[in-house]
Amino acid sequence: MDYSSSWIMRVRRIGQRLGILRPLQRAYRTLFRIDYEQAFDSALKTAIQPGDTVWDVGANVGHYAPQFAAWVGPGGKVIAFEPSPSSLPDLRAAVDGIDNVVVEEIALSNENGEADFFLSTDGASANEGLSDVGSDTGMVGQMVKVRRGDALADRYPPNVVKIDVEGFEFEAVEGLGDVLRSPSLRTVAIEVHFQTLARRGRADVPKRLTQTLKASGFRLRWTDPSHLMATRN
Numbered sequence: 308m309d310y311s312s313s314w315i316m317r318v319r320r321i322g323q324r325l326g327i328l329r330p331l332q333r334a335y336r337t338l339f340r341i342d343y344e345q346a347f348d349s350a351l352k353t354a355i356q357p358g359d360t361v362w363d364v365g366a367n368v369g370h371y372a373p374q375f376a377a378w379v380g381p382g383g384k385v386i387a388f389e390p391s392p393s394s395l396p397d398l399r400a401a402v403d404g405i406d407n408v409v410v411e412e413i414a415l416s417n418e419n420g421e422a423d424f425f426l427s428t429d430g431a432s433a434n435e436g437l438s439d440v441g442s443d444t445g446m447v448g449q450m451v452k453v454r455r456g457d458a459l460a461d462r463y464p465p466n467v468v469k470i471d472v473e474g475f476e477f478e479a480v481e482g483l484g485d486v487l488r489s490p491s492l493r494t495v496a497i498e499v500h501f502q503t504l505a506r507r508g509r510a511d512v513p514k515r516l517t518q519t520l521k522a523s524g525f526r527l528r529w530t531d532p533s534h535l536m537a538t539r540n
Contacts, residue, residue, distance in 0.1 A: 310499075344531075351375075351469060351496055352374075352378060354467055354538065357378075357383060359379045360386065361383070361469065362465045363386065364388045364470045365388065365470060366394075369397060371469060375408075376408050384408075385402075390424050390451035393426055413453065414453045415454060415455070415470075416453040416478045419453065420453060421451065422437055423448035424450070425447065435473065460489070465491075465492055467492075468486070470495070476500065477519075481519075496537070498533055525539055526539075
């Protein structure tokens with residue numbers, strides 16, 4: 308199913324306005340005993356090969372980076388991009404002693420420079436990002452470095468890119484113009500934050516993401532209503 312289609316987006320908007328979308332999603336996962344991100348995790352494990360270079364964009368506290376490091380093996384490399392000062396200590400602890408992980412304290416976007424990164428005042432680091440609309444609680448901005456992915460491609464040419472950036476998915480993909488056209492990039496895996504995008508007034512982003520990835524030669528598959536896998540044709 309294409310969760311970026313116009314009719315699915317209309318259903319989402321109605322559910323969001325009525326405040327029933329997330330309760331229904333939780334009930335669905337409970338009823339069918341589906342772990343959140345289970346299918347996405349399985350698809351990532353299938354996509355990643357020994358010796359790969361994997362970009363973990365929005366590494367947060369290190370949920371994926373150690374797994375990716377094990378999957379790529381000693382001949383591969385994981386680049387964990389995370390600008391949040393609240394998440395970085397946990398991320399560094401999670402990858403401590405793992406030689407094939409490099410932590411880059413930057414956010415990937417569609418420009419090079421600095422930008423406000425919004426930190427959660429309640430400690431919910433999963434809601435932090437370059438947008439201040441991802442949380443229902445207070446957010447405080449702090450300047451961080453932002454870079455286009457293209458600016459780092461020569462140093463770390465990726466084979467797999469995983470993106471989880473709390474509503475800035477399209478900006479991150481825009482900054483990957485040259486990377487997306489590289490034959491060595493096989494997979495782009497994205498968590499699409501529909502609700503945060505709607506709050507930003509960017510409800511068009513899911514469709515624009517699918518169009519951009521298709522135009523770059525990828526075929527698309529949604530592993531669940533929030534996760535998009537793009538693989539090279």
